[in-house]
Amino acid sequence: MKVIITENYEDMSRKASEIIIDLLKNKPKCVLGLATGTTPIGLYKNLIKAYNDGEVSFKEVTTANLDEYVGLQKDHDQSYDYFMHHNLFNYVDIKEENLNIPDGSKQDLQKECARYSEFLMANRQDLQVLGIGSNGHIGFNEPGTPFDSATHVVNLTESTIKDNSRLFNDISEVPTKAVTMGIGEIMKSKTVLILASGANKAQAVYDTVKKQPNENCPASVLQNHPDCILIADKEAAKLL
Ligand code: F6R
DSSP: OEEEEESSHHHHHHHHHHHHHHHHHHOSSOEEEEOOSSTTHHHHHHHHHHHHTTSOOOTTOEEEEOEEESSOOTTSTTSHHHHHHHHTGGGSOOOGGGOOOOOTTOSOHHHHHHHHHHHHHHSOOSEEEEOOOTTOOBTTBOTTOOTTOOSEEEEOOHHHHHHHGGGSSSGGGSOSEEEEOOHHHHHTSSEEEEEEOSGGGHHHHHHHHHSOOOTTSGGGGGGGOTTEEEEEETTTTTTO
16 A cells, blocks of 8 residues: 655645546546545545646546435435536536446345446446545445455444534434445455545554454555555544
C-alpha cells in the first residue's frame, strides 16, 4: 500500500483529484467506483472544476457506487443516489444510463444484490474511491465481514449509525440496513484510492496500515491489494 500524508483536507482532495483526472485523460471510457460520505466531497468539487475548465469529460465514464441505504427512496435527501447527483453527477456531462448504484428501495434485495454483483463482474472498476469508517469499514462492510464477500445486505453497527446520525434530524431516522458492494468486489478494482481525513479516523488508519490484515478492520485487506493508494491528512495519519 502506498501511503501519502497531506497537510490538510484540501491537499488530500487535490492529490486524489489529480489521480482521477489522470485516469480520465488516459482512459476516458473507464469504470469509476465512487463513494459517498463527507470525505470525498472536496475531491468531487475538484472534478467538477476540472470538467468546467475543459480538462476532463465524463461522457464515456461508467460509475459503480459502493452502497446505498435500505428503505430510502432515490429522491430522499439522505439517499446515496441523491448525494451523488447533488455532489457530482448533476454538474458534469455524465450519462444517467451509465450510473450504477445499488438500489436499496427494491422489495427483493437478494435479487438486487445478485444483479449488482453481475454488473460488477462485467464492469471491473479501473479505480475505486473509498472512505473509511471510524471502525475501519469500507463501503458498508462492517468488522467481521469476510474478505471475499460479494454485494450483500448488512445490518449497520451502532457506531456507524451513530457516525451517520449527524446527517439526519434524529438518530431514529438513520436506516439500520444497507446494501453494499462486497470486499471481494472492492479488491477486484485495478486501483483502489482510499481517503481519510480527521482525528476520528486515526485509529482506523493505523489498524489499516500497521496491523496484520484481519476482518476486525475491513480496510486492512487493502494491504493485499497490488495497487492501493491511501491518502490521509495529518490528523488521520497522526498515529502512523
Ligand atoms: C460511503 C461509504 C462509507 C464511507 C465511510 C466514511 O459510500 O461507503 O464507507 O466512506 O463511512 O464516511 P465519511 O466520509 O462521511 O467519514
